Amino acid sequence: MSATRLKPVDAVVVGTGIVGSILSKELADAGLKVVALERGRMIDPQHDFASPSTYDELKYDRHSDIFQDLSRETITFRNNARETALPMREMGSFKPGEAVGGTSLHWGTHARRLLPWDFETRSRTVERYGKSRMPAGCTSQDWGLTYDELEPYYDQFEHLYGVGGKAGNLNGEIQPGGNPFEGPRSREFPNPPSPMTYAGTMFANACRELGYHPHVNPVAAQTQAYVNPYKLMLGQCIRGGFCSSHACSMGAKANPLTTVMPALLKQANFELRPLSNVVKVNLDSDRKRATGVTYLDASGREFEQPADLAILAAYTFNNVRLMLLSGIGRPYDPDANRGVVGRNYSYQSAGGVTCFFEEKAFNPFMGGGARGTAIDEYNGDNFDHSGLDFFGGAYVAVASGGAMPIRSIRVPPGTPRWGAEWKRAAARYYQRNLTVRLHGACQSYRQNHLDLDPTYRDANGLPLLRMTFDWGDNERSASAWILGKAEEIARAMNPSRMHAQPTAGHYDIVPYQSTHNMGGAVMGADPATSAVNKYLQSWDVSNVFVIGGSAFPQNSANPPTATIGTLACWAADAIKDQYLKRPGALV
Amino acid sequence: MTEEARAFGYLTQPEIRFLDAAVERLIPADELGPGAKEAGVTYFIDQQLASVWGSHGRNYRAGPWPEGTPQQGFQSRLTPREIYRAAIREVNVHCLKRFQKVFEYLAPREQDEVLEGLESGAIELPSLSSKLFFALLLRNAMEGYFADPIYGGNRDKAGWRLIGFPGVPASNYNDLIDEHNVPYRVEPVSILDIQQGKVKLDSQGLPKHVKLKDEERNAR
Ligand SMILES: Cc1cc2nc3c(=O)[nH]c(=O)nc-3n(C[C@H](O)[C@H](O)[C@H](O)COP(=O)(O)OP(=O)(O)OC[C@H]3O[C@@H](n4cnc5c(N)ncnc54)[C@H](O)[C@@H]3O)c2cc1C
Ligand code: SF4
Numbered sequence: 001m002s003a004t005r006l007k008p009v010d011a012v013v014v015g016t017g018i019v020g021s022i023l024s025k026e027l028a029d030a031g032l033k034v035v036a037l038e039r040g041r042m043i044d045p046q047h048d049f050a051s052p053s054t055y056d057e058l059k060y061d062r063h064s065d066i067f068q069d070l071s072r073e074t075i076t077f078r079n080n081a082r083e084t085a086l087p088m089r090e091m092g093s094f095k096p097g098e099a100v101g102g103t104s105l106h107w108g109t110h111a112r113r114l115l116p117w118d119f120e121t122r123s124r125t126v127e128r129y130g131k132s133r134m135p136a137g138c139t140s141q142d143w144g145l146t147y148d149e150l151e152p153y154y155d156q157f158e159h160l161y162g163v164g165g166k167a168g169n170l171n172g173e174i175q176p177g178g179n180p181f182e183g184p185r186s187r188e189f190p191n192p193p194s195p196m197t198y199a200g201t202m203f204a205n206a207c208r209e210l211g212y213h214p215h216v217n218p219v220a221a222q223t224q225a226y227v228n229p230y231k232l233m234l235g236q237c238i239r240g241g242f243c244s245s246h247a248c249s250m251g252a253k254a255n256p257l258t259t260v261m262p263a264l265l266k267q268a269n270f271e272l273r274p275l276s277n278v279v280k281v282n283l284d285s286d287r288k289r290a291t292g293v294t295y296l297d298a299s300g301r302e303f304e305q306p307a308d309l310a311i312l313a314a315y316t317f318n319n320v321r322l323m324l325l326s327g328i329g330r331p332y333d334p335d336a337n338r339g340v341v342g343r344n345y346s347y348q349s350a351g352g353v354t355c356f357f358e359e360k361a362f363n364p365f366m367g368g369g370a371r372g373t374a375i376d377e378y379n380g381d382n383f384d385h386s387g388l389d390f391f392g393g394a395y396v397a398v399a400s401g402g403a404m405p406i407r408s409i410r411v412p413p414g415t416p417r418w419g420a421e422w423k424r425a426a427a428r429y430y431q432r433n434l435t436v437r438l439h440g441a442c443q444s445y446r447q448n449h450l451d452l453d454p455t456y457r458d459a460n461g462l463p464l465l466r467m468t469f470d471w472g473d474n475e476r477s478a479s480a481w482i483l484g485k486a487e488e489i490a491r492a493m494n495p496s497r498m499h500a501q502p503t504a505g506h507y508d509i510v511p512y513q514s515t516h517n518m519g520g521a522v523m524g525a526d527p528a529t530s531a532v533n534k535y536l537q538s539w540d541v542s543n544v545f546v547i548g549g550s551a552f553p554q555n556s557a558n559p560p561t562a563t564i565g566t567l568a569c570w571a572a573d574a575i576k577d578q579y580l581k582r583p584g585a586l587v
Numbered sequence: 588m589t590e591e592a593r594a595f596g597y598l599t600q601p602e603i604r605f606l607d608a609a610v611e612r613l614i615p616a617d618e619l620g621p622g623a624k625e626a627g628v629t630y631f632i633d634q635q636l637a638s639v640w641g642s643h644g645r646n647y648r649a650g651p652w653p654e655g656t657p658q659q660g661f662q663s664r665l666t667p668r669e670i671y672r673a674a675i676r677e678v679n680v681h682c683l684k685r686f687q688k689v690f691e692y693l694a695p696r697e698q699d700e701v702l703e704g705l706e707s708g709a710i711e712l713p714s715l716s717s718k719l720f721f722a723l724l725l726r727n728a729m730e731g732y733f734a735d736p737i738y739g740g741n742r743d744k745a746g747w748r749l750i751g752f753p754g755v756p757a758s759n760y761n762d763l764i765d766e767h768n769v770p771y772r773v774e775p776v777s778i779l780d781i782q783q784g785k786v787k788l789d790s791q792g793l794p795k796h797v798k799l800k801d802e803e804r805n806a807r
């Protein structure tokens with residue numbers, strides 16, 4: 001079947017998530033004719049997310065039709081190269097989206113910046129602890145840009161997404177109540193912090209007793225009604241409990257549909273084509289320039305959309321997969337440790353201490369929007385790692401994200417998994433437990449990478465992306481050591497029983513952990529170890545920009561999305577201010 | 588939902604009897620309230636099996652199907668429908684051999700013994716892994732007991748009453764955030780209640796919660 005060739009446009013954007021929507025808007029504002037192609041369906045929140053349909057745990061936790069349809073496309077997975085990768089047949093460890101608006105239609109809204117240290121992970125670790133601190137095979141590296149360069153763009157993204165929080169460091173001055181370890185910010189958050197819950201207050205008090213600096217999580221669930229710079233009005237979050245994994249009926253969850261799309265869809269030089277699955281970026285004969293993309297529409301017809309500029313904003317997995325399918329950049333070879341596309345895939349490590357109490361009422365169903373209280377003392381290099389056998393760290397937090405019953409019932413250790421005793425414990429402890437959780441970094445290693453699967457294919461007959469991933473000893477050690485600190489905090493809250501679980505053993509793709517899949521098309525200063533330059537531009541094909549979590553050289557402890565959105569703002573500016581004036585390599 | 592409104596779409600009568608007995612052991616009736624059988628969990632499972640999920644409609648289904656490691660997750664060639672159909676029959680064959688009765692006629696202790704054998708894998712079934720079946724059964728039982736009653740389980744919101752979950756939120760939680768350690772106990776509201784016009788809604792379309800009187804409160 002031959003593709004129908006469409007009228008050329010200035011820019012084609014693949015994906016309409018946080019990244020795709022921001023790039024589309026900024027490029028359309030600069031006067032470009034922009035087409036956005038999205039494999040998922042169109043969403044009208046008034047319709048699709050009408051109350052009370054979103055307060056449905058079974059649907060949104062398990063079967064939601066805004067999650068990626070795995071019957072058409074999934075990934076394959078193995079812990080190491082000695083195993084045969086097998087398809088992720090049902091949604092588990094992570095839940096990428098498939099709809100106009102992307103994954104953040106159902107995200108948790110925790111919007112933390114990375115630490116300045118995170119951007120210089122390798123050089124600062126080597127500088128402080130020596131080269132020997134890098135574990136064998138560790139390929140973690142610097143980002144090729146610094147926190148200071150990104151700060152104005154963090155600020156831009158936070159105002160776009162209406163993030164609520166309390167500054168801990170304003171222009172270098174430490175502020176009471178905020179996170180004193182954060183990088184300096186140029187102004188306060190656009191919205192106030194959310195008040196601490198009861199569980200958060202208990203945690204905060206225990207932390208203060210131990211000399212830590214507790215603060216509330218910055219969230220992009222609006223803490224008050226808010227009008228963003230695109231003049232869109234977001235509603236106030238009601239903390240209704242059905243939040244992460246769920247769509248929002250209140251227009252309070254910042255995502256492309258609440259922050260960008262209604263303004264963008266009015267612009268005549270922008271066109272959105274849902275149900276359009278991009279299968280390839282087309283290159284010219286010397287493979288130095290993209291000529292456009294090929295996609296399949298809802299009925300499977302093939303189209304070629306010519307464009308001067310191609311933006312890949314298709315989430316980590318398809319950013320990497322489209323590069324591999326199109327032959328952009330050299331595929332990574334883990335044996336030789338050469339090549340770049342697929343290199344440095346990483347994930348988020350976890351762990352936690354669940355505490356059970358006898359005389360408490362946490363009302364855990366009141367929550368949502370990543371509400372939580374955290375300390376940052378054990379994050380990044382905020383503590384001295386001398387004498388320890390790992391680098392990097394975790395932030396430690398008690399979340400009040402809303403405890404829906406199917407997934408949130410916890411019973412004390414030793415309780416059977418079912419039967420009368422389980423039922424009594426479920427009834428007693430649902431309201432009376434909290435978890436002090438670790439959200440940990442994960443370094444990159446030679447063996448952890450993405451490539452094309454030799455066996456399994458998607459509904460279009462194209463190879464699936466193959467993930468090879470396991471925890472490193474560095475992550476297991478970090479988790480175990482920081483868990484010890486979390487247990488001290490937990491004990492200070494006087495629970496009747498505790499249950500601690502570190503990141504240990506092998507990475508398991510079954511239980512949901514986080515949709516923080518990073519790397520594979522990482523940014524950097526050296527084309528030998530990065531797929532894109534500091535402006536997220538392909539080193540090899542200069543009119544292709546690859547933007548998203550795919551660019552993170554390793555996973556920092558902090559959730560990625562504030563930084564993903566910030567990179568989108570940063571890349572959009574580089575394209576507008578530099579690339580459009582002088583198309584070609586920016587570095 | 589009234590009893591008459593329940594039409595089973597997939598399960599056969601013997602399968603319904605088996606599941607009624609099995610889920611009641613997983614979540615039994617006791618002084619705290621109804622068990623899974625009374626809460627409609629079997630009907631919930633039937634409706635799930637009849638739904639897109641029952642045939643793995645949104646899951647990846649292409650082969651090959653080697654066994655894989657536990658970390659690689661579900662790799663069976665069978666759909667949930669096929670798993671339930673095969674496993675129930677095969678467990679009953681096991682029960683007939685061991686106890687000369689099918690599962691639903693066993694004493695509770697014997698039923699628990701069979702369920703434990705499935706859970707640990709000690710009982711081997713001819714055509715599929717007993718652990719796989721048990722894991723699915725337990726997961727579906729929990730879903731059926733705690734999911735919104737629109738799916739046919741959690742009848743009369745028994746699961747939510749057990750733990751004190753209010754269901755669809757009211758719009759005033761922000762006002763209560765500073766009320767530390769004060770239990771919030773209300774008559775739970777389901778999507779089904781709203782669809783059936785059984786509760787008052789506020790201007791945002793959210794239910795007005797009705798506080799439970801002291802004696803109705805879950806005293807646990
Ligand atoms: C339950 C959950 C909770 C989360 N909570 C948090 C949190 O609290 N904090 C945080 O920082 N992060 C969180 N995340 C992660 C966050 O949602 C993502 O990092 C973010 O949405 C990524 O945005 P993106 O634009 O890069 O990708 P996406 O939003 O995934 O957008 C990519 C889009 O591209 C489309 N696409 C893909 N391939 C193709 C193709 N071939 N052709 C056409 N279109 C294609 C997809 O359908 C999708 O719409 C959470 C995620 C989940 C699932
Ligand atoms: S908790 Fe807030 S952001 Fe989350 S779904 Fe509810 S109203 Fe929306």
